[in-house]
Amino acid sequence: MRELKISPGGVRGVVGSGLTPELTVDFACAFATWCGGEAVAVARDTRRSSEMIRAAVVAGLLSGGCEVIDLGVGSSPLASFAARELGAGGGIAITGSHNDARWNALKFFGPDGLLLNAVAGEELLDVYHAAAYRLAPAEAMLPPAAAPEVEERYLEHLLAALDGEAIRARGFRVAVDFCNGSCAPLAARFLAALRCELVPLNDEPSGEFAHLPAPTAANMRQLATLTRYLGADLGAAVNVDGDRIGFVTAEGRPLSEEYALPLAALNRMERRPGLVVTNHSTSRMVEAVAARYGQQVQRTPVGEGYVVDCGVAEEAVLAGEGSGGVAILPATMTFDALLTLGVVLETLATTGAGLAELVAQLPAFAVRKSELACPPDLVYRCVEAFRDRHAAEAPDTSDGVRVAWPDGWLHVRASNTEPLLRVIAEADTAERADAIHEAALTFARRVAFGHEGG
Amino acid sequence: MPEALSLKIGATGVRGVVGESLTPQVVTAYAAAFGTYCGAGPIVVGTDTRPSGEMLKQAAISGLLSVGCAPVDLGIAPSPVLQHFVRASGAFGGVSVTSGHQPPEWNALRFFGPSGIVLRPNQAAELTDLYHQGAYPRVPAEAIAGVRRDETATARHRETVLRHVNVERIRGRRFKLVADCANGAGSSATRELLEALGCDLVMLNAEPGAEPPAKHLGELAEAVRTGGANLGFAQDPDADRVALVDESGEMLDEGCTVALCVRHGLRRWGGPVVVNVATSRMIDDLAAEAGAEVVRTKVGESHVVEAMLARGAAIGGEENGGVIAAAINPCRDSFVAMALVLEALADEGGTLSDMRATMPVYAVARTVLEFQPREVPPAMRRLQRLYEGNVTSLLDGVTAAWPDRWLQARPSSTQPVVRVSAEADTAAAAEALLHEAAECLQPPR
Incomplete structure (x- = not known):
C-alpha cells in the first residue's frame, strides 16, 4: 500500500513511496491557486526530507505567482503567526510533526493563521483534483525572501501573553527535550527572556531523532532522568515542529500527554475563565477543571483544524487535544508548545506550587489508548460495527463512535493521518478502563481479522 | 505558436514557456528521471538570470533529491562554468536552467553528463524514455541527501582558462577593452577573467538580471570607438558565445570569432578541426593553410564535442560564435574564446582589423x-x-x-x-x- 493520506488539514505520507516531489508540487500549486497567488510563509522542520519537500513547495508556489516568505527551519506555530502577522495569503509548515522520520507532511494555514478547516480544506482539494492551477507569467517571479524580523515579533507576541514579571522572579530551571526538531533556538530565547535556566536535551537541529517525536510518557524517559538529576523545576518534551508538548515533574515523573490541556486549563480558568474546546478522544480531566470554575467544555471531532476552528468561532479561551496540542486563545491560532510551557510556568510562578502539586489537583482518571494497524477498508468496517454495537447507547458519531457512561467513555475512530484504528477509553478506575478498552479491542480484532489474536 | 507546441522535450533538454507549458510538475519529474539516469551522486545545478530560474531550479532540486542525488547549487552560473565544474568536481551530471537569447517567458533545462558534456542525442533519448516510463526509484527519507551551495565554480573555471593561455604575454599588451555582457550570467566572471589578463576594462550591461538592452551592440561599437579601445566583446546572456567589435567600432560577422580561434588553435595545437556543416568555408581555407583536416558534423554542441573527443581535435566550434577548445573546456565557452582571441592578438602584435584582413573573406x-x-x-x-x-x-x-x-x-x-x-x-x-x-x-x- 502507498502510505499517503490526503485530508483537508494537509497531506501526509511516507517519503519516497507516498509523498513525492511531484505530489508536493501539485499541492503547492493548488495552494497558490487557492490563495490567489498572494504571499505564502513557508517553514520546515529539521527532517532530512524537509529540504526536498521545501524545494518542491517553493517551485509550486513561485509557479503560481506567490511571493515566498522563507522562514527556513522553523516551527509550525511560527508559520501560522507569520501568515497572520505579515498579512500573507497563507502559510505552509513542512513537517512530519509527531510521526517518525520516514514521514513528512504539509500543514496548510490560512491568512488568519488557522489550519485550513474542513470547508477551506475541501476547496483546496477541489483545486488539486481539478488540477487547474494558477500559472504566473515568468517575469513576475521573485526569489524567496527571508523574514528574520518575524521571529522577533513572534517572541514578543508570546511574551506579551504572559505575566513575565512573575515568571522571571522565580528563576526556574527548565529541562526541555527538543527531539532534534526546529524549536531549540527559539525556545532558548523565549526562556532567556523569562529568566529561566534552560537545560537542553536533543537540541541539535539534525533531524536525526533521538526517540519517537510524540511527547508521550514512553518517549520522555531520558528527559525524566535528566530533570530529576539536574534538579529542574520541570521537564518539557516539545514535538519536532513545536505544536505538542508533554511534561515531567521535578521528581522525574513523566506525565501522560493528556495532562498538557488540563494543566493549561488550570491557568486559563483562573486568569481568563471561558469556554474550553477539545475533541471526543480527550480525557475528562479538563471538564473537571472547567466545572470547578463554572465553565463549559465543548467537544469536536479529532484534529487541530476542528478544535481550534471551533474555539475561535465560539470565542473560547482554550482549545486542545489529548495528544499534547494546546492553543491558548486568542493569543495563538494554532497549537503552540512554547506558549503552553509559558502558561504552565506562569501558574507555577503565581501559585508557588510545584508541578506535582498541580497534577494532584486534577482527578486521577485511568486512560487506555491503543491503535490497531488496519487497512483503510477494514478501518471503516470496524467503525461501522461499533456504531451498530452501541446503537442503543446514543453514541456521538460525528467522528467515529464515542460512547459515554457515568463512570467512563470509549472512543473508536479511524486515524486522520495513518492507516490505523484508534481505541481510547477512560474511566474513574483502572479496572473499569481496562474492561472497556479490552472489550473494544477484542471486538475490533474480530471484526477486522475474524479472530481475536493480535 | 499554439500553446500545445510550446513544450519541447528532446535532444536538447526541456524547453517551454513558463506560466504555460514549462511547469514545475514537468521539471520535477524530468529531474527525477535525470537523477535516475545519472545515479545517486552529486549533480550540479545552476541558472541564468531569468526570473523564472529559481522556480525551475527548486523543482529540479526536489526531483533530484527524491532519487538520492546530492544537488550542488551554484546559484547563477553560466553554462560553460557549470559544465567545467561538473568535470572538475567529479560530479555525476549537471543541469543548467537557461534559455540563452530566447524571449523572457521562455526557459529551458539543459542536461550534462559526468564530464560536463551535453548529453548526446542517444543519451537524451534514453533520458526521455525514462521520463515517459515515469517510474523513478525513490529513496527512503533516511537516504535523502542535502543541498550544498558552492561559490568556487567561477574561480575554478577562471584558473583553468588562465592555465591554458600565455597570461604574461597577454598582460604585456595591456589591452584596452569594452565587454558587453547583455546583463547575463557571465557578467562578473567576464570582469574577473579580463582583469586577471591585465586588461584596462570598460563593462557594459554587466548587471545580471537587469533587462537585456534591446539594441545594445550599437552601444558597444560606440564605446569602443569613442573610448579608443583595442576591441570589444559582445557576450550572449548565457556566456557560451561571443562576437567581436574591432578598434574602429565595426562589428565582425559572428563566424569570425570561431575562425580567429580556429586559426590560432591550429597554430598552437595542430589539427584536425571540427565544425558543424553550417560553419563558414573560411575554416576550410584556414585548415588548408595549416595542413589540417576539417571534420564536419551535424549542428549542435553535442555533435561537435563528440567528434572532437573521438578525433582528438583540440579546436572547433559552431558558426554562431561558439568556440570549443576541448583541452580547456569541452563545450562552447565564451571565456575561452575571449582568452584565445587576446592571445592571438598578443602573438601577432597587430590590431583586430589587421588580423581580420589576413583572414579569407566571404x-x-x-x-x-x-x-x-x-x-x-x-x-x-x-x-x-x-x-x-x-x-x-x-x-x-x-x-x-x-x-x-x-x-x-x-x-x-x-x-x-x-x-x-x-x-x-x-x-x-x-x-x-x-x-x-x-x-x-x-x-x-
Missing part, C-alpha cells in the same frame, strides 16, 4: 524560411535535386559547394523552419545563390 547571406512541418521533407528533396552534382554533404540538411560559392540549408530540430546560408566572393553572388535556393524550397503557389 560575403555571407542568411535567411530563415517558415514551413508547415509536413512541407519540410519535400522541400529538402527539391533542393537536393536542384544541386544534384554539387551536393557535398547530406549530414544535416543539404550542403552544396562550387569553386566560388557555397550553400547550406537545414531544417531546425526544434521549429518548422529551414535555415539557409550562402557564401560567395561577393555579396551579390551570395544573395543570388540564397535567392535561388529559397525559390526552390518555397516554390510560388
Whole structure:
C-alpha cells in the first residue's frame, strides 16, 4: 500500500513511496491557486526530507505567482503567526510533526493563521483534483525572501501573553527535550527572556531523532532522568515542529500527554475563565477543571483544524487535544508548545506550587489508548460495527463512535493521518478502563481479522 | 505558436514557456528521471538570470533529491562554468536552467553528463524514455541527501582558462577593452577573467538580471570607438558565445570569432578541426593553410564535442560564435574564446582589423524560411535535386559547394523552419545563390 493520506488539514505520507516531489508540487500549486497567488510563509522542520519537500513547495508556489516568505527551519506555530502577522495569503509548515522520520507532511494555514478547516480544506482539494492551477507569467517571479524580523515579533507576541514579571522572579530551571526538531533556538530565547535556566536535551537541529517525536510518557524517559538529576523545576518534551508538548515533574515523573490541556486549563480558568474546546478522544480531566470554575467544555471531532476552528468561532479561551496540542486563545491560532510551557510556568510562578502539586489537583482518571494497524477498508468496517454495537447507547458519531457512561467513555475512530484504528477509553478506575478498552479491542480484532489474536 | 507546441522535450533538454507549458510538475519529474539516469551522486545545478530560474531550479532540486542525488547549487552560473565544474568536481551530471537569447517567458533545462558534456542525442533519448516510463526509484527519507551551495565554480573555471593561455604575454599588451555582457550570467566572471589578463576594462550591461538592452551592440561599437579601445566583446546572456567589435567600432560577422580561434588553435595545437556543416568555408581555407583536416558534423554542441573527443581535435566550434577548445573546456565557452582571441592578438602584435584582413573573406547571406512541418521533407528533396552534382554533404540538411560559392540549408530540430546560408566572393553572388535556393524550397503557389 502507498502510505499517503490526503485530508483537508494537509497531506501526509511516507517519503519516497507516498509523498513525492511531484505530489508536493501539485499541492503547492493548488495552494497558490487557492490563495490567489498572494504571499505564502513557508517553514520546515529539521527532517532530512524537509529540504526536498521545501524545494518542491517553493517551485509550486513561485509557479503560481506567490511571493515566498522563507522562514527556513522553523516551527509550525511560527508559520501560522507569520501568515497572520505579515498579512500573507497563507502559510505552509513542512513537517512530519509527531510521526517518525520516514514521514513528512504539509500543514496548510490560512491568512488568519488557522489550519485550513474542513470547508477551506475541501476547496483546496477541489483545486488539486481539478488540477487547474494558477500559472504566473515568468517575469513576475521573485526569489524567496527571508523574514528574520518575524521571529522577533513572534517572541514578543508570546511574551506579551504572559505575566513575565512573575515568571522571571522565580528563576526556574527548565529541562526541555527538543527531539532534534526546529524549536531549540527559539525556545532558548523565549526562556532567556523569562529568566529561566534552560537545560537542553536533543537540541541539535539534525533531524536525526533521538526517540519517537510524540511527547508521550514512553518517549520522555531520558528527559525524566535528566530533570530529576539536574534538579529542574520541570521537564518539557516539545514535538519536532513545536505544536505538542508533554511534561515531567521535578521528581522525574513523566506525565501522560493528556495532562498538557488540563494543566493549561488550570491557568486559563483562573486568569481568563471561558469556554474550553477539545475533541471526543480527550480525557475528562479538563471538564473537571472547567466545572470547578463554572465553565463549559465543548467537544469536536479529532484534529487541530476542528478544535481550534471551533474555539475561535465560539470565542473560547482554550482549545486542545489529548495528544499534547494546546492553543491558548486568542493569543495563538494554532497549537503552540512554547506558549503552553509559558502558561504552565506562569501558574507555577503565581501559585508557588510545584508541578506535582498541580497534577494532584486534577482527578486521577485511568486512560487506555491503543491503535490497531488496519487497512483503510477494514478501518471503516470496524467503525461501522461499533456504531451498530452501541446503537442503543446514543453514541456521538460525528467522528467515529464515542460512547459515554457515568463512570467512563470509549472512543473508536479511524486515524486522520495513518492507516490505523484508534481505541481510547477512560474511566474513574483502572479496572473499569481496562474492561472497556479490552472489550473494544477484542471486538475490533474480530471484526477486522475474524479472530481475536493480535 | 499554439500553446500545445510550446513544450519541447528532446535532444536538447526541456524547453517551454513558463506560466504555460514549462511547469514545475514537468521539471520535477524530468529531474527525477535525470537523477535516475545519472545515479545517486552529486549533480550540479545552476541558472541564468531569468526570473523564472529559481522556480525551475527548486523543482529540479526536489526531483533530484527524491532519487538520492546530492544537488550542488551554484546559484547563477553560466553554462560553460557549470559544465567545467561538473568535470572538475567529479560530479555525476549537471543541469543548467537557461534559455540563452530566447524571449523572457521562455526557459529551458539543459542536461550534462559526468564530464560536463551535453548529453548526446542517444543519451537524451534514453533520458526521455525514462521520463515517459515515469517510474523513478525513490529513496527512503533516511537516504535523502542535502543541498550544498558552492561559490568556487567561477574561480575554478577562471584558473583553468588562465592555465591554458600565455597570461604574461597577454598582460604585456595591456589591452584596452569594452565587454558587453547583455546583463547575463557571465557578467562578473567576464570582469574577473579580463582583469586577471591585465586588461584596462570598460563593462557594459554587466548587471545580471537587469533587462537585456534591446539594441545594445550599437552601444558597444560606440564605446569602443569613442573610448579608443583595442576591441570589444559582445557576450550572449548565457556566456557560451561571443562576437567581436574591432578598434574602429565595426562589428565582425559572428563566424569570425570561431575562425580567429580556429586559426590560432591550429597554430598552437595542430589539427584536425571540427565544425558543424553550417560553419563558414573560411575554416576550410584556414585548415588548408595549416595542413589540417576539417571534420564536419551535424549542428549542435553535442555533435561537435563528440567528434572532437573521438578525433582528438583540440579546436572547433559552431558558426554562431561558439568556440570549443576541448583541452580547456569541452563545450562552447565564451571565456575561452575571449582568452584565445587576446592571445592571438598578443602573438601577432597587430590590431583586430589587421588580423581580420589576413583572414579569407566571404560575403555571407542568411535567411530563415517558415514551413508547415509536413512541407519540410519535400522541400529538402527539391533542393537536393536542384544541386544534384554539387551536393557535398547530406549530414544535416543539404550542403552544396562550387569553386566560388557555397550553400547550406537545414531544417531546425526544434521549429518548422529551414535555415539557409550562402557564401560567395561577393555579396551579390551570395544573395543570388540564397535567392535561388529559397525559390526552390518555397516554390510560388
